[in-house]
Amino acid sequence: MHPTPESVPRLRLLVVDDEGLIRSGLTMILGSAGDIDVVASCEGAGALAAVEEHRPHVVLLDIRMPDIDGLTLLRLIRALPDPPQVAMLTTFDTDEYLGEALALGAGGFLLKDTDPDTLIRSVRALATGAGCLSPSVVRRLRGDGGHSAETQSAARAVAELSPREREVLAHMGEGLSNAEIGARMYLSVATAKDGVSNVLSKLGVANRVQAAVIAERAGLLGGARLVGPGGPDACG
Template sequence: MIRIVVVDDEALVRSGFEMILNAAADVQVVATANGADAVDTVRRQRPDVLLLDIRMPDVDGLTVLRAVRALPHRPVVAMLTTFDIDEYVLTALRCGAAGFLLKDTDPTQLAQFVRTLAGGGVVMSPKASHAVVRGHPAAAASADQGVARVGGLTVRERQVLVLVAEGLSNGEIGARIHLSAGTVKDHVSAILAKLRVSCRVQAALLAQRAGLLSGQGGQGGEDGR
């Protein structure tokens, strides 16, 4: 059972996510909270996955993210946003968020996204991921440099990068291309070093910008993963 905490400043949003996710047999929302109660709730419930609103009036999502990342038991965090472009998203990724998605995501996909996160994969809203790079000149310049580095990856590393961007965990990638999870982990470490990024989400964004995901939808889990 995947344990989830949902943090949002709107009670209706919290209730909606709770109802949708609890309909899945292997997913359980163990608590919901607003920004002010978020860190204490996470500390008490020790969830596997935290769905965290990026903009809240009392305590914003970035503050909660930083505090949660400092806890001994750190859940995987995906940021929730209502905006196609949100200047906080890149900061959230640098602070350790494992992905981001729009609140109007198809409800039928939410449980699979949570499974992807719990399995070590990444989840990205296609609209938001395109808009983040397009809407931030500094990010765009950095991304262009990163795309150039994609050309320096080996064929195997590119293969692994595509699967990372699809949202697969190391174990799932290994099963797909007949490698051990340890070998995949080594490949992922090499990819992050060569691309000069700090996490799988940033690597996945570069894969998308480099055109490696053409026709794949761009979000972990969206094509049945």
């Protein structure tokens, strides 16, 4: 018996931004997707209460707001029991913001000029835990020529993994789910899930996006995309 459209679980989304026009635009775009419910939109001051009330699966969170800093809110949201996936929204793609947001547990980093189709796919990817980074952010990660301290540290971390763990990490960086990793490596989903958990633990990171950044900086991905389905260098 196939589920009816009404019985399929819908993705609950919260939009947090200090600009009403941005909130309205995102709500209109994402609300047009048949499987996404924008359960609320608000300014930063109301974000924590909105998360606790509506229990969204995904939060799109502005990184720069006058009433409360987006990174501060990210820290508070991620400290909640069973927290949602959070992607930072910004017009800026600086390494400073990227690094701090990812270190605090952000599942992605999206620019506000992301096109509507990519935005919708990105939110879906975030909900699965696959994560998402905007293409311009990926280009910045690739821009140091392999000489930064972060790149050298990533290479050392990846060198500590077994060949099979490096393969799992590469597939994580491609944005594959546990089931897809299992299919690629001829493993059960449970075994693939254990492999992902082992890689995250050995790398000392909190989520798949942080692991994918390490994989990218270590040169493990080559020409592959960095998290999120939808094509090379694409999020969502």
